[in-house]
Structure formats: C-alpha cells, structure tokens
Amino acid sequence: MAREPHPPEKAHPPRRIRVGDGPLTRRLLIGGVLLVTALILVAPLAAIFAEAFRKGVGAYAAAFAAPDTQYAIGLTLFTAMIVVPINVCFGIAAAWCIAKFRFPGRNLLVALVELPFSISPIIAGIAYLFVYGAQGLLGPWLEAHDIKIMFAVPAIILASLFVTAPFVARELIPLMIAQGSEEEEAAVTLGAGGWRILRLVTLPNVRFALLYGAALCNARVMGEFGAVSIVSGNIRGQTNTLPLQIELLYQDNNAIAAFAVATLLTLVALVTLVAKAIIERLDAARVKAQARPGH
Numbered sequence: 001m002a003r004e005p006h007p008p009e010k011a012h013p014p015r016r017i018r019v020g021d022g023p024l025t026r027r028l029l030i031g032g033v034l035l036v037t038a039l040i041l042v043a044p045l046a047a048i049f050a051e052a053f054r055k056g057v058g059a060y061a062a063a064f065a066a067p068d069t070q071y072a073i074g075l076t077l078f079t080a081m082i083v084v085p086i087n088v089c090f091g092i093a094a095a096w097c098i099a100k101f102r103f104p105g106r107n108l109l110v111a112l113v114e115l116p117f118s119i120s121p122i123i124a125g126i127a128y129l130f131v132y133g134a135q136g137l138l139g140p141w142l143e144a145h146d147i148k149i150m151f152a153v154p155a156i157i158l159a160s161l162f163v164t165a166p167f168v169a170r171e172l173i174p175l176m177i178a179q180g181s182e183e184e185e186a187a188v189t190l191g192a193g194g195w196r197i198l199r200l201v202t203l204p205n206v207r208f209a210l211l212y213g214a215a216l217c218n219a220r221v222m223g224e225f226g227a228v229s230i231v232s233g234n235i236r237g238q239t240n241t242l243p244l245q246i247e248l249l250y251q252d253n254n255a256i257a258a259f260a261v262a263t264l265l266t267l268v269a270l271v272t273l274v275a276k277a278i279i280e281r282l283d284a285a286r287v288k289a290q291a292r293p294g295h
Contacts, residue, residue, distance in 0.1 A: 048266055051259035063249075063260035068237045072245035073264070075153070079241065080221045083160045087217050088210070091168025096202065098169075099176030100184065113169050116162055124162050125230025128155060151233030156241065159227035164220045168213035175209045176202070208283040212276055219272040223265050 053060050063069065094113050098106060116124065130136045132149040142149060149155050183205070187197045203210065225243040232239035236248065242265055249258035 045266060048259055048262050051255060052263050055256055059256050060260045063254075063257035066257070068240065069245055069249075069257070069261055071237050072240045072242050072261075075156070075240065076222050076242045079153075079156055079160055080218050082157055083164060083221045084214055084218050086161060087164050088168050088214050090165060091170075091172055091213060091217075092198075092203070092210070094169040095172035095176050095206075096198070098173050100181050110173075113173075114166050116165050121159075121163050121224065121226030122230060125159055125227040128159060128162075128227075128231050132158075150231055151235065151239060153239065155231035156228050156239060159231045160221050160224055163224050163227050164217045167217040167220060168210065171209040171213035171216070172206050175206050179205055208279045208286070212279045215272050215275045215279075219268050222268050 052063075064073075094109065097103075098110055098113075129150060131138055132142065132155065133139050134143060134150070136150075139150075149158070183201050184197050187201050192200070222241075223243060224241075225247075228241055229244055229247075232241070232244065234240065234244050234248070240248065242261060246258050246261050246265075249255075249261065
C-alpha cells in the first residue's frame, strides 16, 4: 500500500527583529537602567539614612525630641488629616461628573481639575498671597474682620488643597470612563437613589483606584514645600511643616537632625510605593476573578 504523502509543514513567518534583541544590546540597556536607577534613586535614599544614623541611634532619636520638630510633625499630620478627606470627596465628585455625564463646559472642568499639575507650586503660593494677603484682593476685608489666613495654618491647608487637588480625580476619571454607566443606569431603573448608587455601585468598582489616589495625595501633602513655603511665613514652631523644618535644620548646620527628619518623608514615599504595589495586585486579582465563568 502506497504511503500517503505528509501534508506540507506550515511555513512560519520570519521572526521580526526588535530593538534590543541582541544579547549585547540587552545587557547594555539593562545595565544602563540599573546604573541610572542606582545613581538617581538608590544612592540619594541610602545617603539620607546613612547621614541620619551617622552618629548613632541616640543622635537620631534626639533629633525628634526638639519641640519645633515635634510641632512640625504634628502640623504636617493635622494638615494631611484635613486635606486628604476633602480632596477625596472632591475627586469622587469631579470624576463622577466628568465620567458619567455630558454637559456644556465638561472639557473646561477637566482642564481646571488638572490645572495644579501645570502650575508651579510657588506660583500657586504667590497667587494666594495676591488674594488673601494684607495687600491682596480680600486682604483688607479679612483684616477688618480679624481673620488671619496668610502666614498661618489656614494658608498651609489652602495651598496643600490646591496642589493635591488632581491626584484622586486623575486616578478615578479614566477608570470610570472605561467602566461606562450601564450599572448605574440599571440601578436607576430598579429605583435606587443617587447616594445609594454611589455607595453600592460606583465606589466599589473604583475602590482600589480611590485608595491609590488617596495615598498619592497624602504623600504629596506631607512632602509639599514650594507653595507652603510661600504662604506659611516659615515661622519656627508655628507654621513649619516637615519639609520646611528640614530646610531650617540644614541651614542651622544641624545636618544630622535634618537627615533624621527627612527619613520620615522618605518612609512615607516608600510606604506609598508598597501600597501602590499591593493595591495593583488586589485590583488585578479582582479583575481576574470577574473574568472567570459564572461571575
């Protein structure tokens, strides 16, 4: 019996050569990235902790015993506790309006939400001076009613609110637009009200993006320097936040204390990165679970 001829093998398309496929190019790219990361990110972080502990744990702990430093820590935490919840509420409201509705001026609202990203924080601080300062637009009225905003805690809160306003909204808007409004519309047909829809439908779908936006907002509030330095007056023990206190300590030639206090802000940044990784992993697990059959 004659053997049947084997079917011709399918011709595989030629493999496309990409940039970096060569072993030498790959090693150079990876080595260059690692070198730049080490010089720009790792080395400064290592230097902060090395300088902070250069004279031992005792000197490190003593840096936090100074009354001005303790006040700066308390003022920074107080500012964050006010600014972050306000900007979370603002971010949810702005993202919901932009993503779920079509109305005249929608693009203008998007531009206004992103405005703090395009303005230098120092310019924002000067703008607040022109509005709330003694010679500003509302300065005479505020002075006549004995209301002090500039060079006081309210100015720090206002400047921090402006600088950090976009962080939550920027995380929520793309996600809400991608998810659409079908679930909210279905909830409306079932008789649910606006607050119930927000609480039970919208927020659960964006909870991880909301948490990440809040973490970014908190880190920026604690680390903000430019705008706060303009509006606070940099008064020791009264309007000094942590970044301003670090600058004053360094100017006083107290480098150990300056680097010790700087480790707090560094830890805030590192915790934010860890939180980002955890939130992204949880969000990926949620998406994977929803993609399974039966969900």
